[in-house]
Amino acid sequence: MGDALIRYGLFLAETVTIVLALVATVAAVTAILARRARAGREHPAVEVKNLNHRYDDLARAVRDQLLPAPLARAARKQDRKQARAGDRAAKRAARQAL
Numbered sequence: 001m002g003d004a005l006i007r008y009g010l011f012l013a014e015t016v017t018i019v020l021a022l023v024a025t026v027a028a029v030t031a032i033l034a035r036r037a038r039a040g041r042e043h044p045a046v047e048v049k050n051l052n053h054r055y056d057d058l059a060r061a062v063r064d065q066l067l068p069a070p071l072a073r074a075a076r077k078q079d080r081k082q083a084r085a086g087d088r089a090a091k092r093a094a095r096q097a098l
């Protein structure tokens with residue numbers, strides 16, 4: 001009878017060990033997936049910033065400082081014309097897309 005109790009105790013110990021290992025594995029996988037899901041929402045992997053406006057403004061400031069006043073005014077006027085033409089083209093494209 002003692003031998004049977006020892007074998008039954010070993011069986012229970014092995015069963016408990018296997019169940020605990022499975023529970024730990026499932027918990028670890030769940031934690032990893034939850035962390036990835038949170039990280040994806042909080043911090044995008046790639047962030048794209050449009051730097052064109054910043055560098056255009058910088059180029060205009062440098063040009064205005066380097067050119068004589070009449071030429072700088074003429075260049076600013078030309079920039080405004082180009083901006084208006086671009087706005088008109090964007091509006092036309094938007095109308096055609098509808």
